[in-house]
Amino acid sequence: AGIITISPEGTRNSGFRLFREGSAEEQRIKLNVGNGTTDSWNDGGVIDPTAGEWVHVAVTVSESETKIYLDGELVNTGTVAGGIDWTGVNSVSVMSGAPTFVEWDHLSDQSSMDELRFYNTVLTQEEVQAAMTEL
Structure with a gap:
C-alpha cells in the first residue's frame, strides 16, 4: 500500500515512493527513488502488524x-x-499512491499516520531519534 508518493503522473521510476508490502503478519517498508531512466530500491525493515x-x-x-x-x-x-x-x-500523495502512482496496485493504505515531517537536509541517526522523542 502506498504511504507517500512524490512523483510525476504515469511514471514508475521518477521521484519518490515510500510504501509497505506484505501480509497480515508481516509488513516490509520499501523506498523507491528514481530519475526517469533508472531507479533505486531500498527494501527496509519488517514491521509486525499483529503487535498493535x-x-x-x-x-x-x-x-x-x-x-x-x-x-x-x-x-x-x-x-x-x-x-x-x-x-x-506537482503534488504529494499521502496514504495512497493515487493519483500519480497506481502501478502494483499501491492505492489506499489502511494504516494510521499520526505525524508527518519533511526536512530539507539529511538527518543523522541521532537527529532521527531526537525527532522521534519530540512528541
Missing part, C-alpha cells in the same frame, strides 16, 4: 544513498543510482 503498536518510520535520501529507520534504529541502507528527478512533480 505504533512504529516510527523515518527515511533519509541523499544524492548517493537512502536510509530507512524503524523506531530510531537504522534497518537498511540503499545506494542511489542516477539521482532523483523532480520534473513534473
